[in-house]
Amino acid sequence: MIDPEATQRFMSAPWLGEVDSESKRAILAALAESRAASGAILLAQDQPNDHLSFLIEGTAQIDRTFANGRREVITTITAPSVFGTTSFFRPDPPSVAVRATSDVWFLTLNHPEHESLRRDNPRAAEALAVAILRALSERFDLMDRLLTDYFTRHRNEPARTSEWAGFRARLFDEGGA
Numbered sequence: 001m002i003d004p005e006a007t008q009r010f011m012s013a014p015w016l017g018e019v020d021s022e023s024k025r026a027i028l029a030a031l032a033e034s035r036a037a038s039g040a041i042l043l044a045q046d047q048p049n050d051h052l053s054f055l056i057e058g059t060a061q062i063d064r065t066f067a068n069g070r071r072e073v074i075t076t077i078t079a080p081s082v083f084g085t086t087s088f089f090r091p092d093p094p095s096v097a098v099r100a101t102s103d104v105w106f107l108t109l110n111h112p113e114h115e116s117l118r119r120d121n122p123r124a125a126e127a128l129a130v131a132i133l134r135a136l137s138e139r140f141d142l143m144d145r146l147l148t149d150y151f152t153r154h155r156n157e158p159a160r161t162s163e164w165a166g167f168r169a170r171l172f173d174e175g176g177a
Contacts, residue, residue, distance in 0.1 A: 026124035058104030
């Protein structure tokens with residue numbers, strides 16, 4: 001049973017803003033509640049990912065470690081947020097790690113429970129998939145805006161601007177959009 005406060009935080013989180021209450025309750029029933037201390041690895045880079053997580057309290061850092069050992073911080077997420085989205089829905093392991101930077105409270109959907117949700121309540125599973133797709137789309141659009149703004153401010157570097165335009169075009173050509 002999930003704590004009533006965790007339930008309230010989940011039900012009011014922005015990633016499920018357009019999801020009906022019945023579907024939210026079905027999704028909630030498939031989740032496991034967890035807490036972790038600051039410094040805990042919540043998602044391991046290059047390791048199979050079997051869960052999607054909804055951060056309902058605390059902060060976490062998303063980073064990438066390169067083969068030479070150099071670590072690059074990508075961003076810090078603050079509750080409410082969702083992570084594990086790209087690697088949960090595809091077979092490739094995540095290319096980033098997620099580490100708690102404070103004590104955190106989160107709800108997790110594991111693959112077996114997701115499969116049960118898809119089988120037993122396809123409407124709720126579809127609502128979840130659409131909500132995650134919306135979150136990913138918002139992140140992609142934000143990345144595009146930030147990079148476009150950066151290149152607009154650095155017009156004296158036309159090679160980079162052209163490189164970004166070419167990269168954006170390849171996303172659609174190679175991504176099958």
